[in-house]
Amino acid sequence: MPRILFLVLTLSQLSLAQITVLDSLTKHPVSYATISFGNGNGIFADDEGKFVFTKKLYPDIDSLFISALGFKNLNIATANLPRELLMQPQADALDQVIVNVKRNRKFKAETLKPYLDDDYYHCWLPTIESEIAVYFPKTSTKDQKLTSVTFPMALESKDWKKRKRANSDKKAFSTLFKVQFYANNKGTPGKVLSYETMVFRATEKDGDAYTLNVEAHNIYIPKEGFFVSLQVMGYTDNTGKLLPNKKYKEIKTKNGIVKIPTNFRPLLPFTDGIEAKNTYIKRVFINGNNWVKFDKGNGFKSSLLDQDLYNYGIGISFKTFKDG
Incomplete structure (x- = not known):
């Protein structure tokens, strides 16, 4: 019973600490965004754009720097951190290296x-x-x-x-x-x-x-x-x-x-x-x-x-x- 109670409490804390990174236009998750702490350390969001952050886990971190391919960088304070973080898509398009013509090529x-x-x-x-x-x-x-x-x-x-x-x-x-x-x-x-x-x-x-x-x-x-x-x-x-x-x-x-x-x-x-x-x-x-x-x-x-x-x-x- 103590083990079960500990597991329930741990999962509950993780759930409460879970933050989701979303595309501001589509509201789709931004998979594997990089969450930098500004001190040489950081974590990653998962495939659903989710990561776990609390002041108890990271007491010395007061701001987050979030980056992902195809999106503008986002800086945000950790005080009153919202459950959802919105990233704006980057307007710049990739330079096209070569036109891919769809035909059979030897x-x-x-x-x-x-x-x-x-x-x-x-x-x-x-x-x-x-x-x-x-x-x-x-x-x-x-x-x-x-x-x-x-x-x-x-x-x-x-x-x-x-x-x-x-x-x-x-x-x-x-x-x-x-x-x-x-x-x-x-x-x-x-x-x-x-x-x-x-x-x-x-x-x-x-x-x-x-x-x-x-x-x-x-x-x-x-x-x-x-x-x-x-x-x-x-x-x-x-x-x-x-x-x-x-x-x-x-x-x-x-x-x-x-x-x-x-x-x-x-x-x-x-x-x-x-x-x-x-x-x-x-x-x-x-x-x-x-x-x-x-x-x-x-x-x-x-x-x-x-x-x-x-x-x-x-x-x-x-x-x-x-x-x-």
Whole structure:
């Protein structure tokens, strides 16, 4: 009975603390909006535009900065926070990269394989404060359409002593990721190539890579190349619903409370097998922060850089058309 009562009270508090982000015109939910706290931390709305916020959970936060693809940014105070937040659609339209003529076109299917690695010490520990973007050049003067993206993942063994065995039991996880595509703006990620929200759920059952089919999104590769990015949004329940957990830990020190971002699974293996340094990092919860190349001397302290592991080895598949 005490457990049942505790569960009821907890669910009741979460329900009362639930905020919904809506499109101001259609009143449809704004899925997976980014809720920044202005101090380098934040959370995400789920697929229904809902997130949990109370002053008890976040006592030091007095304002929220909310952003989403295709909408104007929204700043709002946390005092007397309404149950519904309305975002205005962005009037600016995406630049059209190429006119997609609907006709049968002959093409050559091409694939750049991902770089896989199961060594824990070669892996990035994902946190929701960081978005990772990888650059891909255009390899032909002809039209090229992206069909799929493969994200390498390293699984952890339940038994550390058996971690090098291929048949060892793996730690379970269910994690939601968001994927975005950017034009190349003088060597860094620039304008988004699609305002469509793309997410996928990864579990240990997917193995050492997850392949996302993106052909229906009609993403044509610009002549300057493009970036594909990956961002962890948090753990989900067994149906894929984003859980409303706090995304950082608070540790008491002699200098006060220090917030440490939570690391999420799976691990993301980096590689030294790519000659160029094509990986960029952005701290998404700091408003106005810029993309920075993952390289020595750029403010990163990482054991990956110490091992000359500069790139997250994403793989892609695409069509190169013969008539354009």
